[in-house]
Amino acid sequence: MAGMLCVALLLTSLIWTAGSAGDGRRQQQLTAVPPRGWNSYDSFSWIIDEAAFLDNARIMANRLLPHGYQYAVIDFLWYRRIAAGSGVGAYGFDSMDQWGRPYPDPQRFPSGRGGGGFRPIADKVHAMGFKFGIHLMNGISTQAVNANTPILDVRTGKAYVENGRQWRARDIGLTHRTCAWMPKGFMSVNTDLGAGRAFLRSLYRQYVDWGVDFIKLDCIFGTDYSPKEIVAVSEILKELERPVVLSISPGTAVTPALAENITQHVDMYRVTGDDWDSWKDVRPHFDVARSFAAANKIGAPGLRGRSWPDLDMLPFGWLTDAGANQGPHRTTSLTFDEQTTQMVLWSMAKSPLMYGGDLRHLDDRTFNLITHPTLLKINHHTRNNMEFGYIHSERASKPDEQSGRSKSGYPVDVTNNGGMVVGLGTCSDKSASGWHSSSEDRICRSHGIQNGNTSFCISKAKLLPTSDGVTLSSEEDQAKFHLAGIDTDDGCLDASVSPWRTSSASQTPMFSACEWHAKQVWELTENGQLVSSYSGLCATMRSSKEGENETTAARAWTAIGDKGEIYVAIVNLDSASRKITVSVRDLEKVVGRKLARCTCTEVWSRNRWSLMKGGISAVVASHGSMLFEIQC
Numbered sequence: 001m002a003g004m005l006c007v008a009l010l011l012t013s014l015i016w017t018a019g020s021a022g023d024g025r026r027q028q029q030l031t032a033v034p035p036r037g038w039n040s041y042d043s044f045s046w047i048i049d050e051a052a053f054l055d056n057a058r059i060m061a062n063r064l065l066p067h068g069y070q071y072a073v074i075d076f077l078w079y080r081r082i083a084a085g086s087g088v089g090a091y092g093f094d095s096m097d098q099w100g101r102p103y104p105d106p107q108r109f110p111s112g113r114g115g116g117g118f119r120p121i122a123d124k125v126h127a128m129g130f131k132f133g134i135h136l137m138n139g140i141s142t143q144a145v146n147a148n149t150p151i152l153d154v155r156t157g158k159a160y161v162e163n164g165r166q167w168r169a170r171d172i173g174l175t176h177r178t179c180a181w182m183p184k185g186f187m188s189v190n191t192d193l194g195a196g197r198a199f200l201r202s203l204y205r206q207y208v209d210w211g212v213d214f215i216k217l218d219c220i221f222g223t224d225y226s227p228k229e230i231v232a233v234s235e236i237l238k239e240l241e242r243p244v245v246l247s248i249s250p251g252t253a254v255t256p257a258l259a260e261n262i263t264q265h266v267d268m269y270r271v272t273g274d275d276w277d278s279w280k281d282v283r284p285h286f287d288v289a290r291s292f293a294a295a296n297k298i299g300a301p302g303l304r305g306r307s308w309p310d311l312d313m314l315p316f317g318w319l320t321d322a323g324a325n326q327g328p329h330r331t332t333s334l335t336f337d338e339q340t341t342q343m344v345l346w347s348m349a350k351s352p353l354m355y356g357g358d359l360r361h362l363d364d365r366t367f368n369l370i371t372h373p374t375l376l377k378i379n380h381h382t383r384n385n386m387e388f389g390y391i392h393s394e395r396a397s398k399p400d401e402q403s404g405r406s407k408s409g410y411p412v413d414v415t416n417n418g419g420m421v422v423g424l425g426t427c428s429d430k431s432a433s434g435w436h437s438s439s440e441d442r443i444c445r446s447h448g449i450q451n452g453n454t455s456f457c458i459s460k461a462k463l464l465p466t467s468d469g470v471t472l473s474s475e476e477d478q479a480k481f482h483l484a485g486i487d488t489d490d491g492c493l494d495a496s497v498s499p500w501r502t503s504s505a506s507q508t509p510m511f512s513a514c515e516w517h518a519k520q521v522w523e524l525t526e527n528g529q530l531v532s533s534y535s536g537l538c539a540t541m542r543s544s545k546e547g548e549n550e551t552t553a554a555r556a557w558t559a560i561g562d563k564g565e566i567y568v569a570i571v572n573l574d575s576a577s578r579k580i581t582v583s584v585r586d587l588e589k590v591v592g593r594k595l596a597r598c599t600c601t602e603v604w605s606r607n608r609w610s611l612m613k614g615g616i617s618a619v620v621a622s623h624g625s626m627l628f629e630i631q632c
C-alpha cells in the first residue's frame with residue numbers, strides 16, 4: 001500500500017509540475033483530463049468543519065488519490081456561523097474581513113483564527129499530496145453591501161480610489177441582481193466599474209495567497225447565467241501566477257448554445273440541475289450528455305487547459321439532504337444498479353468525477369465502483385465519446401412500479417394545456433418563439449393540442465417599485481414587466497430555480513411572490529420571445545412528455561480507448577427490464593472498422609461475447625447497464 005501511494009504521489013506531482021510551470025505550452029496541462037475529487041456538499045450540506053474536512057482529506061489521500069481523485073473541495077457557506085436562525089436562507093451570520101470578503105467561520109475552522117484564512121488547511125492538503133478547493137457565491141455579500149465596506153486595491157494594499165474618491169461596496173453591488181436562490185446572501189457586482197473588478201481581484205488574490213487550487217463559483221451559470229461576470233473572474237484568474245481550476249454552476253436549463261460563449265473561460269461547467277440520489281435526477285443527464293457530446297464540447301479548449309461539461313457530484317454512500325442544516329445521516333437512495341449506471345454515463349461522457357459521500361463511511365462496494373479501473377480509464381483516456389443511436393430494444397418484463405420514472409426539470413406545469421409545460425432555454429431554441437401580446441395586458445402563446453389550438457396566457461403587470469425606491473425611467477426599462485398568473489394567487493413568473501427543492505417538487509410552477517427582482521422581470525421581443533432580464537434565457541413551451549417515449553428508454557454510448565480498444569455501454573432507463581440489441585454492422589459504421597474477429601468482453605461479468613453472430617443482445621435490468629470492451 002505504501003509503495004502504491006508513493007508512486008501515485010509521484011505521478012500526481014509530475015502532473016502538477018507540468019500544470020504550474022510558467023510557460024504557456026506546459027500550462028495547457030492544467031485540465032487536460034476531467035478533474036476528479038471529493039466535494040463536501042452531498043454529505044455535509046453547508047455545515048462541514050475543519051475536523052470533518054481533514055478526516056475526509058486523509059482518507060481521500062490514502063484511498064482515492066491513487067485513483068486520480070485530486071481535488072478536495074469545501075462546498076458553500078464556509079463563512080457562515082452555525083447558530084439558531086442560521087441556514088442557507090439566513091442573513092447576518094457571515095464572517096468577513098474589513099474589505100467585505102468572506103472569511104472562514106472561526107468556530108468551524110479554528111486554524112484560520114490567526115488571520116491565515118484557509119492557508120493552514122490548504123498547507124495540510126498540499127502536504128498530503130493533493131489539491132484544495134472552495135465554493136464561492138457569485139459577486140459580493142449583502143452583508144458587505146449593507147456595511148458598505150471599502151474595497152481593497154491589491155496593487156497598493158489600501159482602499160481603492162478612482163477619480164479622486166474612495167469606492168465602497170454599495171457602489172458596486174447590484175441590489176436588483178441578488179442571487180435568485182439566496183437573495184439575502186449575495187448579489188452581482190458591476191464589472192463595468194474599475195471598483196467592481198478591483199473587488200473581485202482582491203477576492204481571488206486572497207484565495208490564491210491561501211493556496212486555493214480550485215474554485216467552484218455558484219449562482220453564475222444556468223438559470224443564473226451572468227456571462228460578463230464569468231469572463232471577468234476568468235480574466236482575473238489568468239492574471240494570477242498560480243493556476244486555479246474554475247468550475248461554474250448551477251446547470252439548470254443549460255444547453256450547448258448557452259455554454260457556447262463561456263467554455264473557453266472555464267475548466268468545468270455544470271450542465272444539469274443539482275443531482276441527488278434519486279433516479280428522477282439521474283435520468284435527464286442522458287439527454288444533456290448526448291447533446292454536449294454531439295456539440296463537441298467534451299474537452300473543448302478551456303481556461304489554462306480544457307473544459308468539461310460537468311454532470312455533478314456522485315451522491316453515493318453516506319449522505320445528507322439538499323440545503324439541510326445537518327451532516328451525513330443516511331445512505332444513498334440509489335440502488336447499486338442505478339449507481340453503476342450513473343458511473344457508466346459519467347465515465348463515457350468524460351464528466352468530472354466528484355465523489356459526494358462521507359469518506360469516513362466509504363464501504364467497499366462503493367469504493368470499488370468509484371475506482372473501477374475500466375471506468376476510470378474510459379473517463380480519462382477515451383475519445384469520440386458519444387451516444388450511439390442505432391439500438392433496438394423491447395420490454396422483457398412488466399414495469400416495476402416502485403422505480404422512479406418521471407424526469408426532472410423545472411417547468412411551469414400548465415395544467416389543462418394538453419401536457420404542455422413552460423420552461424427556460426436559450427433564445428435560439430425553436431420552442432422559445434411564438435409569444436405575443438393578445439391584449440393590452442396579456443401575453444399568450446398558442447400551441448397545438450389533439451384537435452385544434454389552445455393558448456397559454458399570463459398577465460402582464462407593471463413592475464413594482466424597486467426596494468430602494470428607485471423608479472425606472474429609461475425607455476429600455478419601460479418595456480419590461482412582471483408576469484402574473486391568471487385567476488390564481490400564484491404570484492409572478494420566476495426565471496430561476498431553487499436548488500433546495502427536490503427535483504420532484506421542482507415540477508410545480510415557477511411562480512413566486514411578486515417582488516422587485518431581475519428574476520421576475522421579462523421583456524417581449526419583436527421575434528415573439530419572452531426574455532428574462534435576469535439570465536437572458538427565454539421562456540419555452542414544450543410537451544411534458546417529450547423525450548420520454550419507448551424509443552428513448554434504452555441508450556448506448558461508444559468511445560475509443562487510447563490503444564484503439566472500443567467501449568460500448570448499453571443502459572436501460574425503463575422501469576422494466578429490456579432486451580437491448582446493438583448490431584455489429586451499425587457499430588462498424590460508427591467506429592469505422594470491421595469487428596467480427598475482435599474479442600468482446602462484458603466488463604461487470606467478465607463474460608466473453610462473440611461478435612460473429614451479428615450483434616450484442618442482452619436483457620438489461622431496469623435502470624441497469626452493461627459495459628463491453630472490444631479489442632481487435
Ligand SMILES: *[C@@H]1O[C@H](CO)[C@@H](O)[C@H](O)[C@H]1NC(C)=O
Nearest residue numbers: 227257258259260261426536
Ligand atoms: C454569445 O455571443 C454572441 C455574440 O456576442 C451573442 O449574439 C449570443 O447571444 C451569445 N449567446 C448567449 C447564449 O449568450
Ligand SMILES: *[C@@H]1O[C@H](CO)[C@@H](O)[C@H](O)[C@H]1NC(C)=O
Nearest residue numbers: 446447448449451452453454
Ligand atoms: C394552430 O395555430 C397554428 C399557428 O398559429 C396554425 O398554423 C394552425 O393552422 C392552427 N391549427 C388549427 C387546427 O387551428
Ligand SMILES: *[C@@H]1O[C@H](CO)[C@@H](O)[C@H](O)[C@H]1NC(C)=O
Nearest residue numbers: 545546547548549550551552
Ligand atoms: C419518440 O422520441 C423520438 C426522439 O425524440 C421521436 O423522434 C419520436 O417521434 C417519438 N415518438 C413518439 C411516438 O412520440
